[in-house]
């Protein structure tokens with residue numbers, strides 16, 4: 001079981017959250033220039049490193065807001081990435 005630190009609500013059980021996936025995948029600047037294979041890779045392949053990964057999380061059964069955190073896929077250690085007002089990754 002994970003304890004997820006919501007920037008607004010504090011530490012809560014993982015069952016209150018939905019993981020929106022990896023954040024590290026930037027949208028191609030000019031998608032019309034990509035090959036079909038490259039576009040399919042962008043749309044369907046998610047990063048899955050053995051180690052730290054920045055993810056988007058939604059506090060679905062709480063405040064209803066999205067935020068980012070870093071989760072180690074091997075140890076499940078969680079590091080909050082939010083600070084200030086924007087709650088974007090540092």
Ligand SMILES: [Zn+2]
Pocket residue numbers: 006007008009010059062063064065
């Ligand atoms: Zn919350």
